[in-house]
Amino acid sequence: MKLAIYGYGNIGKGVELAAKQNPDVTVTGVYTRRDPSSVKTLTGLPVYAADEILSHKSEIDVVVICGGSATDLPDMTPMLAEQFCVVDSFDTHAKIPQHFARVDDAAKRGGNTALICGGWDPGMFSLNRLYAQAILPDGKDYTFWGRGVSQGHSDAIRRIEGVVDARQYTVPIPEALEAVRSGKQPELTTRQKHRRECYVVAAEGADRAKIEQAIKTMPNYFDEYDTTVHFISLEELQRDHKELPHGGVVLRSGKTGLNGEHTHTIEYHLTLDSNPEFTSGVLVALARAVDRLHRRGELGCKTIFDIAPADLSPLSGEALRKNLL
Amino acid sequence: MKLAIYGYGNIGKGVELAAKQNPDVTVTGVYTRRDPSSVKTLTGLPVYAADEILSHKSEIDVVVICGGSATDLPDMTPMLAEQFCVVDSFDTHAKIPQHFARVDDAAKRGGNTALICGGWDPGMFSLNRLYAQAILPDGKDYTFWGRGVSQGHSDAIRRIEGVVDARQYTVPIPEALEAVRSGKQPELTTRQKHRRECYVVAAEGADRAKIEQAIKTMPNYFDEYDTTVHFISLEELQRDHKELPHGGVVLRSGKTGLNGEHTHTIEYHLTLDSNPEFTSGVLVALARAVDRLHRRGELGCKTIFDIAPADLSPLSGEALRKNLL
Numbered sequence: 139m140k141l142a143i144y145g146y147g148n149i150g151k152g153v154e155l156a157a158k159q160n161p162d163v164t165v166t167g168v169y170t171r172r173d174p175s176s177v178k179t180l181t182g183l184p185v186y187a188a189d190e191i192l193s194h195k196s197e198i199d200v201v202v203i204c205g206g207s208a209t210d211l212p213d214m215t216p217m218l219a220e221q222f223c224v225v226d227s228f229d230t231h232a233k234i235p236q237h238f239a240r241v242d243d244a245a246k247r248g249g250n251t252a253l254i255c256g257g258w259d260p261g262m263f264s265l266n267r268l269y270a271q272a273i274l275p276d277g278k279d280y281t282f283w284g285r286g287v288s289q290g291h292s293d294a295i296r297r298i299e300g301v302v303d304a305r306q307y308t309v310p311i312p313e314a315l316e317a318v319r320s321g322k323q324p325e326l327t328t329r330q331k332h333r334r335e336c337y338v339v340a341a342e343g344a345d346r347a348k349i350e351q352a353i354k355t356m357p358n359y360f361d362e363y364d365t366t367v368h369f370i371s372l373e374e375l376q377r378d379h380k381e382l383p384h385g386g387v388v389l390r391s392g393k394t395g396l397n398g399e400h401t402h403t404i405e406y407h408l409t410l411d412s413n414p415e416f417t418s419g420v421l422v423a424l425a426r427a428v429d430r431l432h433r434r435g436e437l438g439c440k441t442i443f444d445i446a447p448a449d450l451s452p453l454s455g456e457a458l459r460k461n462l463l
Numbered sequence: 464m465k466l467a468i469y470g471y472g473n474i475g476k477g478v479e480l481a482a483k484q485n486p487d488v489t490v491t492g493v494y495t496r497r498d499p500s501s502v503k504t505l506t507g508l509p510v511y512a513a514d515e516i517l518s519h520k521s522e523i524d525v526v527v528i529c530g531g532s533a534t535d536l537p538d539m540t541p542m543l544a545e546q547f548c549v550v551d552s553f554d555t556h557a558k559i560p561q562h563f564a565r566v567d568d569a570a571k572r573g574g575n576t577a578l579i580c581g582g583w584d585p586g587m588f589s590l591n592r593l594y595a596q597a598i599l600p601d602g603k604d605y606t607f608w609g610r611g612v613s614q615g616h617s618d619a620i621r622r623i624e625g626v627v628d629a630r631q632y633t634v635p636i637p638e639a640l641e642a643v644r645s646g647k648q649p650e651l652t653t654r655q656k657h658r659r660e661c662y663v664v665a666a667e668g669a670d671r672a673k674i675e676q677a678i679k680t681m682p683n684y685f686d687e688y689d690t691t692v693h694f695i696s697l698e699e700l701q702r703d704h705k706e707l708p709h710g711g712v713v714l715r716s717g718k719t720g721l722n723g724e725h726t727h728t729i730e731y732h733l734t735l736d737s738n739p740e741f742t743s744g745v746l747v748a749l750a751r752a753v754d755r756l757h758r759r760g761e762l763g764c765k766t767i768f769d770i771a772p773a774d775l776s777p778l779s780g781e782a783l784r785k786n787l788l
Contacts, residue, residue, distance in 0.1 A: 155719060159600040180721055234784055255788055262594070264788045265772055269587070271787070272748040272775040273741070275484040319734075394480060394744060396505055400736035407732065409644075411725035416598070419719065423597040443783050447590055448768040450597040458768050459559055462596070463580055463589045 139429050140197055141422070143168045144188065144218065145204035146177055148382070149227060152418025153202050154180055160422055162452050166197040191218075198222060199432075200425040216240045219439070220248040223432045225425045227257040227417060234260070242439035251432040252439045256424045257417040258408060259283070263388045265442055266406040270390035274402060277392025278323045282310035282331060286384025286413060294359045295336060298352045300344030302372060305379040307335040310386065321391050321401035327362075334365040337379055339372045384413035423450040464754050465522055466747070468493045469513065469543065470529035471502055473707070474552060477743025478527050479505055485747055487777050491522040516543075523547060524757075525750040541565045544764070545573040548757050550750045552582040552742060559585070567764035576757040577764045581749045582742040583733060584608070588713045590767055591731040595715035599727060602717025603648045607635035607656060611709025611738060619684045620661060623677045625669030627697060630704040632660040635711065646716050646726035652687075659690040662704055664697045709738035748775040 139162055143150045146168050157163045158181065167184050170177050174185040186194065191201070203226040205214050212233070215226045219241050228237050237254055245252040255261065259281070267279055288308045295304035314331050317324045336353055340346050350367045353360055370378075385408040394400045410416045424442065427449035431440065448455055453462075464487055468475045471493050482488045483506065492509050495502050499510040511519065516526070528551040530539050537558070540551045544566050553562050562579055570577040580586065584606070592604055613633045620629035639656050642649045661678055665671050675692045678685055695703075710733040719725045735741045749767065752774035756765065773780055778787075 152719075155721060159719070231788070234788055235781070238784055260788045262598075265594075267787045268772050268776055268783060269590075272751075272772075272777075273587075273744040275744075321734075394477075394484070394737060394740040396480060400740055402736060402741050403732075403734045405730075405732040405734075407728075407730040409728045409730075411727060412719060415719040415725055416727050419598040419600075426597075441784060441788055443773040443780070443788065444771050446769050446771045447593050447597075451593055452597075455768070456560070458593060459563055459766060462592045463556070463559055463585045463766055463768065 139163050139426060140166045140199045141425055142166060142191065142194070142198045142201045142222075143183075143204060144191065144201050144214070145210070146170050146172075146179065146185070147204060148414035149418055149421070150202075150204035151180055152412070152415040153204060153421055154183060155415060156418040156422040159419075160426075160452065163422060163426070167194060169201075192221060195221070199429045200225060202226075202421050202425055212237060212240075215252065215254060216244040219244040219250055219252040221250070222248075223250045223428050224252045225256050225421055225428055226252075226254050227261075227421060228254045229257065229260055231260065238439050238441070246438045249437060251428050251437055253424050253428050253441065253445070254439060255441050256421045258410075258420060259386070261417075261420050261442055262408070263386070263406070266388040266404075267390070268443060270388070270392075270404040274390055274392025274394070274404065276394070276398065277390050277402075280318045280326070280331075280389045280391075281386065282315060282389075283386040284308035284310050284332065284384065286386070286410070287379075287382050289382075291334065291336075291359055294356060295338060295353055298349055300341050300349050302339040302341050303375055304336060304338045305375060306337075309333050309335055315387065315389075318389050318391060319403055319405070321403055323391050329363055332363060334360055334363045336365060336367045337370050337375060338367055339375050340369055381411065382413045383411050384416075385409045426450060426452065464488050464751060465491045465524045466750055467491060467516065467519070467523045467526045467547075468508075468529060469516065469526050469539070470535070471495050471497075471504070471510070472529060473739035474743055474746070475527075475529035476505055477737070477740040478529060478746055479508060480740060481743040481747040484744075485751075485777065488747060488751070492519060517546060520546070524754045525550060527551075527746050527750055537562060537565075540577065540579065541569040544569040544575055544577040546575070547573075548575045548753050549577045550581050550746050550753055551577075551579050552586075552746060553579045554582065554585055556585065563764050563766070571763045574762060576753050576762055578749050578753050578766065578770070579764060580766050581746045583735075583745060584711070586742075586745050586767055587733070588711070588731070591713045591729075592715070593768060595713070595717075595729045599715055599717025599719070599729065601719070601723065602715050602727075605643045605651070605656075605714045605716075606711065607640060607714075608711040609633035609635050609657065609709065611711070611735070612704075612707050614707075616659065616661075616684055619681060620663060620678055623674055625666050625674050627664040627666050628700055629661060629663045630700060631662075634658050634660055640712065640714075643714050643716060644728060644730070646728060648716050654688055657688060659685055659688045661690060661692045662695050662700060663692055664700050665694055706736065707738045708736050709741075710734045751775060751777065 291306035
């Protein structure tokens with residue numbers, strides 16, 4: 139399978155590395171909106187200008203679109219889906235239905251197969267919510283995120299006056315997790331589920347008390363959480379907080395029996411040293427499925443819910459049944 | 464969807480209860496090889512003789528076959544798959560390829576859809592092995608079972624002379640689990656992963672030392688494990704060990720990055736108060752998928768690997784994308 143990487147940030151680099159772990163996958167090119175001569179890839183892939191991609195059509199089975207959900211993907215994915223089979227990692231939950239509709243139209247018009255919302259949330263976490271609800275209809279779902287870096291929250295801190303750089307960790311609260319695991323199906327507030335830990339580099343002479351106050355009272359991002367703020371030097375930030383770890387837990391606790399006398403918990407737990415590299419692993423497996431669906435004539439927009447698990451694997455049905463079932 | 468339950472043991476009862484939690488599912492009859500008048504169901508379902516099932520064809524969309532893997536399913540599933548859409552929970556790992564081939568032939572001959580090996584292992588555990596391998600190709604899998612009752616091991620103890628009844632618990636060893644979670648990818652022996660805990664009721668006057676020795680040295684079942692044997696009274700067994708809890712963990716630990724510098728762990732964890740009731744929840748969701756595949760003309764034998772997750776859910780694609788993705 140021949141992949142194109144469209145956009146070369148953290149996810150683009152992750153896809154480059156993930157493809158190397160899959161012998162059936164080759165990346166034929168990286169497409170960037172920057173000056174291609176200014177971009178050096180980790181493994182020496184050819185780099186082209188984004189607007190050249192149409193002239194490389196014969197070298198591409200699936201385009202993995204590695205743009206941001208806020209401003210890039212809403213236009214990029216429908217545009218590319220008209221010309222190519224595509225995969226994206228769109229993650230603005232509230233806008234999924236409209237993104238789906240636009241990509242579905244475009245892919246069908248072009249005779250292509252598209253998959254949106256690949257990754258782990260949305261993605262593998264969504265999948266585990268679906269499976270768990272289907273198995274245990276009488277139950278309650280919980281999702282915990284972290285411990286991990288939230289890019290959105292880190293960005294929000296950086297926009298505060300006097301902040302040079304920042305890193306925000308989302309931290310699940312162990313007592314809440316234990317209460318859920320016990321099968322008690324607790325009602326938990328936002329504050330009871332997660333806390334937020336901020337590492338902030340302040341400009342020289344900046345008012346630290348004011349910055350801390352601005353963070354802790356920021357609506358939606360921080361005001362509903364217990365938040366701690368640590369001021370550190372730029373050197374410390376670069377030394378101790380350069381990685382992008384993340385993860386989390388999807389739990390469902392459900393009842394069965396004649397009178398609901400039996401409790402079950404299903405728990406899916408990710409611990410990730412690198413959020414973008416793990417996400418990229420999911421995207422490459424999904425690209426394999428998209429290529430297979432397209433060869434079978436299954437066109438239009440899909441999500442991970444529509445993909446038979448066997449289509450994610452390089453192994454044959456026979457090998458899967460013999461070795462993994 | 465109209466289900467028939469074929470065989471009324473622990474799983475048959477579980478399917479009866481699981482169907483009640485799914486508003487789109489009705490059980491139209493229980494089919495038994497015993498005298499139907501001797502069988503009372505938990506919720507008052509009609510009970511028929513197994514060999515009458517063909518005369519009820521119009522009342523059945525899918526037959527959930529609730530027999531044993533050792534002697535029932537190898538013949539029962541192909542026989543029924545020629546006449547009906549079917550689901551079974553065949554779990555003899557080594558014989559899956561030949562069971563698949565026979566059921567596939569029969570289902571195709573009859574124009575039906577069949578699904579074998581439903582449940583949690585094989586089943587949900589298999590699925591998690593597949594997903595995790597597809598996402599993290601460079602890694603290592605681990606499966607731990609328990610703490611839970613192994614029916615096979617309990618039966619093996621019951622066959623020893625002087626044993627009235629017995630219950631065997633498979634117990635994962637916490638240190639082994641922690642070593643795997645740490646990302647170290649340890650090599651673990653059978654003895655390092657699980658221990659076995661036996662509760663045995665001995666006949667009056669039986670030689671307990673001899674029974675204990677017979678258990679601990681039994682090839683395949685116990686000789687490779689650290690095994691503890693507790694002699695208890697029949698009353699204690701019936702009071703403290705009447706439930707069938709089970710569960711376990713599927714873990715994959717994998718590396719990504721330019722030089723494998725990032726470690727990730729994916730963990731799927733089940734804690735089940737009732738093994739047969741949870742298994743039945745999986746079977747009913749799979750029966751829903753089988754019915755949908757059949758209506759779309761997708762015939763022959765399938766496994767959980769071939770089922771798009773959306774087909775397990777009563778919700779529409781639109782509702783799934785809006786609420787669970």
